Amino acid sequence: MSSQVVKTTEELVLPILEENNLELVDIEYVKEGKNWFLRIFIDKEGGIDITECGEVSEQLSEKLDELDPIKEAYFLEVSSPGVERPIKTVEDFTKSINKNVHVKLFEPIDGEKVYEGILLSFENEIATIEYKVKTRKKQVEIPFNKIAKARLAVAL
Numbered sequence: 001m002s003s004q005v006v007k008t009t010e011e012l013v014l015p016i017l018e019e020n021n022l023e024l025v026d027i028e029y030v031k032e033g034k035n036w037f038l039r040i041f042i043d044k045e046g047g048i049d050i051t052e053c054g055e056v057s058e059q060l061s062e063k064l065d066e067l068d069p070i071k072e073a074y075f076l077e078v079s080s081p082g083v084e085r086p087i088k089t090v091e092d093f094t095k096s097i098n099k100n101v102h103v104k105l106f107e108p109i110d111g112e113k114v115y116e117g118i119l120l121s122f123e124n125e126i127a128t129i130e131y132k133v134k135t136r137k138k139q140v141e142i143p144f145n146k147i148a149k150a151r152l153a154v155a156l
Contacts, residue, residue, distance in 0.1 A: 002029040002030070004069075005029040005038065005069060005070055006027045006028075006029050008067070008069045009027050009029070009038060009040065009060075009064070009069075010024065010027055012060060012063045012064065012067065013027075013040055013056070013060050016056055016059045016060060016063075017042060017056065020052065020055070020056065021044060022042045022043070022044050022048065022052065022056065023042065023043050023044055024040070024041075024042060025041040025042060025043050025081040025085055025086060025088075026039075026040075026041040026081065026086050026088065027039065027040050027041070028041075029070075029074075035073075035074070035075060036070075036072055036073065036074035036075070037074060037075050037077060038064075038070070038074050038075070038076050038077070039077045039078075039079070040056070040057075040060065040076075040077070040078045040079075041079060041080065041081040041085070041086075042056060042078060042079075042080070042081075043080060043081055043085065047080065048080050053078045053079055053080070054078075056078045057076060057077075057078040060076065060078065061076055064076070083152065083154055084102075084151050084152050084153060084154060085151060085152050086149070086150070086151045087101060087150040087151055087152065088150070090122070090125065090144065092150075093119070093122040093127060093144070093150075094122050096119050096122075096152060097119050097120070097121060097122060098118065098119065098120075099118070099119055099152055100116070100117065100118055100119075100152065100153045100154070100155040101116065101117070101118075101119045101127075101129065101150060101151070101152060101153055102114070102115075102116045102150065102151050102152075102153035103115045103116070103127065103129065103142060103147055103149070103150045104147070104148045104149045104150070105142065105146050105147060105148055106146055106147075106148045107146060109140055109142060109146065110140060112140075115129050115131050115140055115142070116131060116153050117129045117130050117131030117132065118130045118131075120139070125143060125144035125145070126141050126142065126143055126144070127141070127142045127143075127144065127147070127150075128140070128141050128142075129142065
């Protein structure tokens with residue numbers, strides 16, 4: 001059911017975002033405790049502000065009220081994905097070259113399922129990440145289809 005809510009919400013929000021030159025980063029429909037949350041994460045080059053989030057929220061809320069695709073009560077949240085935004089698509093990976101990333105894998109590569117470091121390249125659906133082991137720099141090549149989750153990471 002939640003996948004249908006996400007799909008319907010995506011169909012409703014994309015025209016709103018395109019009209020405002022905004023990008024859809026992610027949609028979540030999750031239950032936390034007794035409450036359901038429909039979260040839409042949006043962005044644009046240079047970042048978004050609270051006014052833009054509010055405008056998208058108002059427009060989407062009207063469309064959701066018209067169509068009424070969600071039967072239970074829920075909270076609608078429209079926000080920025082933050083500095084550790086998810087990296088989900090091939091385009092996201094391409095935009096993230098030379099940035100610090102955190103990647104979790106479905107299965108280990110070189111005995112590891114988690115890598116954090118600089119995304120050096122993303123070619124032919126292979127992410128090349130430079131990471132440190134103590135003081136030595138190493139590289140790993142990770143096929144896109146082996147990535148379970150990825151996000152930008154704040155380098156400390």
